[in-house]
Amino acid sequence: MVEDEASVINMDPNGDVMLEVSCPDGKTLLLVSFKVLTLASAVFATMSNSQFKEDLSNYPTSGKPSIPLPDDNAEAVIVLCNAIHLRTGEIPKNLALACLEDLAVRHGKGESVEISVMLRPIRVT
16 A cells, blocks of 8 residues: 555644554554653653664654554554543544453553553443
């Protein structure tokens, strides 16, 4: 699929990084703030203190650097990004069990913010 054909979700109008997730209907790009990611996730915080940060700063100014997340649960990544970017109104009230499981695993590994704070009451489907 060509990048222009990808669906884009704007999490932060001043975002500086695109996250690429694979959804059933194709690739979805999430425009996010890398700083917000580093505050919410130990994984991204580690990336910010490594060669990866240099790689981001060397990216052409004509576009945004892109981080592919091919093995991640797309729904969970979107929910997590909505939560950490304070877009709680965009978090669905019904989540698939696989999504909820992925969020719990991420939290257990210390990869994301306190789940109970970021998610309002939800129903598992």
